Amino acid sequence: MSALIFADEQGSPSTPVENSLGMKFVLVPAGEFLMGSDESPDVLSKNYPQYERRRVQELGDEAPVHRVRITQPFYLGQFEVTVGQFRKFLEASGYIPESVADGTGGYGYNANYDPTKSDSGDAFEGRNPKYSWHNPGFVQGDNHPVLNVTWNDAVALTKWLSEKEGVKYRLPTEAEWEYACRAGTRTRYASGNDPESLIKIANIFDADAKGYWSRWAQFALSGHDNFAFTSPVGSFAPNSWELYDMHGNAWEWVSDWYANNYYAKSPLDDPQGPADGIVRVRRGGSWHTWSLYARSSYRNWISPNSRYSLVGMRLLREVQNAKRAT
Numbered sequence: 001m002s003a004l005i006f007a008d009e010q011g012s013p014s015t016p017v018e019n020s021l022g023m024k025f026v027l028v029p030a031g032e033f034l035m036g037s038d039e040s041p042d043v044l045s046k047n048y049p050q051y052e053r054r055r056v057q058e059l060g061d062e063a064p065v066h067r068v069r070i071t072q073p074f075y076l077g078q079f080e081v082t083v084g085q086f087r088k089f090l091e092a093s094g095y096i097p098e099s100v101a102d103g104t105g106g107y108g109y110n111a112n113y114d115p116t117k118s119d120s121g122d123a124f125e126g127r128n129p130k131y132s133w134h135n136p137g138f139v140q141g142d143n144h145p146v147l148n149v150t151w152n153d154a155v156a157l158t159k160w161l162s163e164k165e166g167v168k169y170r171l172p173t174e175a176e177w178e179y180a181c182r183a184g185t186r187t188r189y190a191s192g193n194d195p196e197s198l199i200k201i202a203n204i205f206d207a208d209a210k211g212y213w214s215r216w217a218q219f220a221l222s223g224h225d226n227f228a229f230t231s232p233v234g235s236f237a238p239n240s241w242e243l244y245d246m247h248g249n250a251w252e253w254v255s256d257w258y259a260n261n262y263y264a265k266s267p268l269d270d271p272q273g274p275a276d277g278i279v280r281v282r283r284g285g286s287w288h289t290w291s292l293y294a295r296s297s298y299r300n301w302i303s304p305n306s307r308y309s310l311v312g313m314r315l316l317r318e319v320q321n322a323k324r325a326t
Helices: 041-047 054-059 083-093 149-166 174-182 197-201 212-220
Strands: 022-029 032-034 066-070 074-077 104-110 125-128 251-257 281-284 298-303 317-318
Touching: 022 174, 032 174, 041 054, 066 174, 074 174, 083 149, 174 251, 174 281
Parallel strands: none
Antiparallel strands: 022 074, 032 066, 074 317, 104 125, 251 281, 281 298
């Protein structure tokens, strides 16, 4: 299968297209890949010995491995949406993020918060009105990924951009996201099978972060990525399609509803996910994510109105007048 040239757009895989908010988008060609993972609990337990057996047994929704064909090229954000870009959107549109609009806030880091003494046992404090997209409890610059945004916030941004620019923006499907993350690879990560290889390409839970959460030190990478919290987008090496932070930094919303058995009935061409559901899928892991959950095939899900100190977004921009792959 070949990637096809398209009309009425500028750019190539090495020449990103930039929009009105300063977001850069890289061309992802049409093509096909094998989606998911068929690694057994025995194999994963051997390679991730620090994890309880139940954790690797809970990964059955990554199977079966199935062929997927992405029939049209698309532009994907070269970086995750940043704090500065999200601020510009709010100022220009008047949109009020859900964490502010409903008055309940988001989640954030508090050095004095003890998960073992909270009702939820969550790693972060919240919901609390003091936490939102502009305050996850730690310092972020405008070039860091925006956090504490809901699925609905992300969709609002895509709709506003589409109306403003006359080009369709949306969240990627789960299949488009994994296709772009893998960028031609079949390994656990774009960097290979070894979790320690993530140090080169991802900001995840490592030796720099474990000092803040010593109770989970056994799950930290042994290497240092020099960031205990979020990093400026693009701080690490990109994958072979010039996409940055596909692993780590911030979880990324995708468009799909979640169903644990969807892969067994997924169509070959451009799967869109279930027609309905209760929770939406997020992908890629974050600055606080353990390596098992940062794999290319890993699936996670939360309510579309959830806002969390680990969750952000990456947008897709459709190619105008794209020709379908043959």
